[in-house]
Amino acid sequence: MESVTVPNPQASAEVWNSLKQAIAHSSGFQRWLSEKQASVVIEQPTDLDACVTAYLRQALETLAY
Known part of the structure; x- marks a missing residue:
């Protein structure tokens, strides 16, 4: 057993x-x-977390089609 x-x-x-x-x-x-917002400024690490998470979610949704 492993x-x-x-x-x-x-x-x-x-x-x-x-x-x-x-x-x-x-x-x-x-x-x-x-493309999302030309003026988005990422100032906080949580902002970057949210943006990267949204980017990955959209990329995966696109690949699912």
């Missing part, structure tokens, strides 16, 4: 932050953000 590894919350947060930064700097995200 053992189950419980994810480390700190490691998960580090992975998410790394992915979030990579996505935020991608040309696809930048284009999506400029």
